[in-house]
Amino acid sequence: MKPAVRDDAENNRYVIEADGDQLGLIDYRMRDGNIALIHTEVDKAKSVPGLARLLVTEALGDARARGLGVLPYCPYVRRTIDKNRDEFLDLVPEGRRAEFKLD
DSSP: OOOEEEEEGGGTEEEEEETTEEEEEEEEEEETTEEEEEEEEEOTTTOOTTHHHHHHHHHHHHHHHTTOEEEEOSHHHHHHHHHTHHHHGGGSOGGGTGGGTOO
16 A cells, blocks of 8 residues: 555644554644644554655645744755755745755
């Protein structure tokens, strides 16, 4: 089964699952129209190439769809945004980009 990402809002995290197994997560906090992506992890024993990237890009896509600004405290999320500026940089509020070295 293909991995799927869902927002587990009750626990403030996005999770990626396949066949009923949780493969990874991103912890987040919501505040003032922004989503702070705090920590990303994937289960190394169950991971396949591209799994973390899928998790992050789906979470960023959800933030875009909901009109949320993204505060990438997680280094992996920050690197993903930095490497894909054309696709994701606009999600980080312009006044906060320097804080994340994305200016």
